[in-house]
Amino acid sequence: MKLTFWGAAQQVTGSMHLLExxxxxxxxxxxxxxxxxxxxxxxxxxxxxxxxxxxVILTHAHIDHSGNLPTLVRLGFEGQILCTAPTADLTSILLFDSVELFLRKQSRKPRTKRGNFSGPKPLYLHKHVMDTIDRFVSIAFxxxxxxxxxxxxxxxxxxxxxxxxxAILTINEHGEEKKIAFSGDIGRENYPVLVKPEPLPQVDYLVCEATYGGRYHTKDQTLEERLVKEITEACxxxxxxxxxxxxxxxxxxxxxxxxxQIFNKKLLPPIQIFVDSPMALKATDVYRKHHNLVNQEAKDFYKTMGDEFEFEHLxxxxxxxxxxDVSNYLDPCIIISSAGMLEGGRIQDHLYYNIQNYYCTILFIGYCAKGTLGNKLLRGESIVRIKDREMMVYATIRQTDLLxxxxxxxxxxxxxxxxxxxKKVFLVHGEEKxxxxxxxxxxxxxxxxxIPEKGQVFDL
Known part of the structure; x- marks a missing residue:
């Protein structure tokens, strides 16, 4: 049995491991x-x-784990893709969105003399995404x-x-049983909506993510307390x-x-909240569809208060x-928009109109990879490029790890x-430190x- 690390090796994105x-x-x-x-x-x-x-075994839907599947299919892969039912549904949404991002990126490049686009060709098109979705086979937990x-x-x-x-693989190789676990990305306890990670069984080999190796989440403040504080200061x-x-x-x-939960408890005065992301609408419907897989807190809230994802002023x-119209809304408000690293989507419009607004706060709630606009703002760069324009940063930049x-x-x-x-633990999906x-x-x-290098091969 041979294991080769072709992605997320000594970096965070591009997860791809080959087991033979x-x-x-x-x-x-x-x-x-x-x-x-x-x-x-x-x-x-x-x-x-x-x-x-x-x-192919797909651990979850995020694009750094699923986003190159249509390219694999386009170039000749004809097998099944095994994943859970929610992963299949969410991945479908993300892959179609990827096509749109590729096409928009290409269209922004200047045309050649013959009128053709000069930018990189899309990695894949809608047809390839549909071919990929046809290969999904849903497996229960x-x-x-x-x-x-x-x-x-x-x-x-x-x-x-x-x-x-x-993903836990039990393999009988020439009469010897071997077990290998691929952790995918590990969640955390007491996270809104999601279940806590279940214990993994004992294995011979473990391929484990290391995104937060050496780092610890804030423990002296709850998510509720932090959100109330940020909203109070900003709005x-x-x-x-x-x-x-x-x-x-x-x-x-x-x-x-x-x-x-915060506004239901009346911890803040009513404030208008906008969720500006077409993809978030589709994803929220998937969460409703698979409501049996959300955590007990969300299920209990649903029984007593109704839909977790609908409330007044949202x-x-x-x-x-x-x-x-949201950009022209003059009263205090909260705008939730994608993408999280600011590399595309409607969030760039909101940044364009607010990055030089002294009365605007931008609160980051997730990881931003090196080189992204989000990472540049978090590093404190005073001038950033948004929609092909150099802009001074006057807005307040904040960050929390509680989400x-x-x-x-x-x-x-x-x-x-x-x-x-x-026998061995392999660490992937993390920066060097x-x-x-x-x-x-x-x-x-x-x-x-x-800590494997990209392309490194191990005999198991």
Whole structure:
């Protein structure tokens, strides 16, 4: 059995791991690597023949895990894609949105003399997304699924996103049973809407994410307290606006539920809230569809108070015209819009009109990869480029980790101890400092730890 790390190796995005059992090839995740300026061109070339892959296992819907699946299909992959039902639904939304982003990016480039677009060609089109969706096969949580006579798969809920799972593979290789776990992205306890991560079974090998290795979430303040404080400062004491960049899938639903609870308790005076993201509308419907998989707190709220994602003074913005009207709204308000790293979507319009507004606060609630506009603002750059214009930053920039969907250092160590990988722990999906911190902690616990390089091969 051979394991090759082709993505999220010593970086965060582009998750893609190849497991070969004799001549059977399983790809675990197939995400977009968007940490390079030329990410579209770079993602088009696979280090293996896509038609040689027998099966794909998808841990969850986020684009850094799912976003290159249509390219894989376009270039010859013909197998099944195994995932949970919510992951299938949410991934479909994200992949169609990716096509729109590719097309918009291309259309902004100047045309050639012949009238053709000069920008990079889209990685894939709607047809390729539809072909990809046709390959989804939904697997329930905690029910072993036999892939073939020698390999079975079990999905364990990890709470990072609705439907997010760790993939546990039990493999009979030449009469010897081996177990390997791919953690996907690990969530955290007491997160709005989502279940807490379930313990992983003991395995021989563990491939574990390390996004928050060496970092710890805020523990001296609750999410409710922090949101009340930020809203009070931005919208009550000062008649301004609070803009919250949030991923449309996952982060927005948890934030809306948290705000629903705050205003239901009357902890703040009524304030208009706009959710300006067409994708968030579709994703919220998926959360409603799979309501049996939300956490008990959300289920109890639904029984007593109704829909977690609807309440007075909350408005979902549908059309581009409505979005422009939000920019002209003069009273204090909260604007939740995507994308979370500010690299596209309607959030750029809101930034364009508010980045030089002294009465605006921009509150980041998630991770921003290196090179993104969000990362530049968080680093304190005083001039940023928005929609092809250099702009001074006068708005207040704030950040909280209380809505981070990733478990912190202690959570990751706990997961590794549960899995108790007897032979080896591989750390992926993290920046260098995080990888080294988590590796040191696990080495102190007497685990054999490796931090693979891209393309590195291990015999298991």
């Amino acid at each position: 059992i004799d001549h059977y090839k399983i790809l675990i995740d197939c995400g977009l690597d968007y940490e390079k300026e030329t990410y579209q061109e770079d993602n088009e070339v696979f280090p293996f023949d896509p038609s040689s892959i027998n099966l 905690n029910k072993p699924f036999r892939i073939n006579g020698d390999i079975s798969l079990t999905f364990i809920p990890v709470g990072h996103l609705l439907g997010a799972a760790a 009550v004491k000062t008649p301004g606006r609070l803009i919250i960049p949030a991923f449309s899938i996952g982060r927005t639903q948890s934030l809306v539920f948290a705000l629903n 408005a979902y913005v549908h059309t581009t015209k409505e979005s422009k 981070s969907g990733h478990g912190d250092h202690d959570d990751l160590v706990t997961v590794a101890k549960q899995a108790n990988a007897k 995080s990888l080294l911190s988590l590796a040191s902690a696990l080495t102190d616990e007497n685990y054999n730890v490796a």
